[in-house]
Amino acid sequence: MTEHVLRPIGHVESALKDQAAAPRQPDEGAPDAWLVLDDQYLPALDGLTPGSDALLLTWLDRADRDTLAVHPRGDSTRPLTGVFATRSPDRPNPIGLHTIHILSAAGPRIHVRNLEALDGTPILDIKPILTRDR
Amino acid sequence: MTEHVLRPIGHVESALKDQAAAPRQPDEGAPDAWLVLDDQYLPALDGLTPGSDALLLTWLDRADRDTLAVHPRGDSTRPLTGVFATRSPDRPNPIGLHTIHILSAAGPRIHVRNLEALDGTPILDIKPILTRDR
Secondary structure (H helix, E strand, O other): OOOEEEOOOEEEEOOOOOHHHOOOOOOOOOOOEEEEEOHHHHHHHOOOOOOOEEEEEEEOOOOOOOOOEEOHHHOOOOOOEEHHHOOOOOOOOOEEEEEEEEEEEEOOEEEEEOOOOOOOOEEEEEEOOOOOOO | OOOEEEOOOEEEEOOOOOHHHOOOOOOOOOOOEEEEEOHHHHHHHOOOOOOOEEEEEEEOOOOOOOOOEEOHHHOOOOOOEEHHHOOOOOOOOOEEEEEEEEEEEEOOEEEEEOOOOOOOOEEEEEEOOOOOOO
C-alpha cells in the first residue's frame, strides 16, 4: 500500500519526560502542558477559544508499531486483546487522541489542562470535539 | 521537524466514489460501508464486537494539505476560520475521525453503518470510543 508522510505541526511541552511514569489516562494525574505550534500554522489556529474543549491528535513516537495484541493496561491477568479494541499506544499507526481543555492561547503557544502526552511528542492535528451528530 | 510515515492497515469499500457527492457528516445520508483490512492485521481485530461502536481513523488522501483556513462547510457567508477549529478535510495532516457502528465482522472485512468516507480511503487505526473518562 502507498505510504503517507505526516508533517508534525508542533510538539508538546510537558513536565512528563518518562513513559514509565506517565499516567495512562488524563484523569490519572496528567499535568497541564503546552502545545507549541510552528509559526507557519498560526492562521490555522484562528477560532480556537480559551475555555473550550477540543481534540488533539499526536504521534506517539515512542510506541512499538509491530505490536498487534496486548494485555489491556499491561495487566497480564487480562486476556490478550487486539490493539484495535484497546487504547494501547503500541499499534501500527500510533496516533494519540486526547480531549483537551484550552486554558489560554497566545500566538503559537496553547496552554491545556491534564494532558497525558510526553514532553516532545509531535502534534498532528487539532479538531473540534466529536459528537454523535457532527 | 522529523517526518513520520503512516502504514495504512486497509481501505474503505463504499458506494461513495465522488467527493462532490459525499455527505459532510455521517447523519447526512452516508451509506453503510466495508472496512477491508490487510490479513496481517487480523490479530489486532480480536476484541471488536458486532453491535458495538468504535472510532475509525482514516487518511483523507484527496484533501489539500496546504489549506490553513476555510469558510465552514464551504459557506462563503461564514467567516474564514482556522482549520484546527473546523472539521474541514483540508488540513496539514488530513486524518479523518469517524464514529462507526459495527454491523458485522468476518475475518478482515468489517461492515459498518453510515460512513462518510470515500471508496478507497486508506484506514489508519480503529480505537474504542473516546469518553471524557478514559
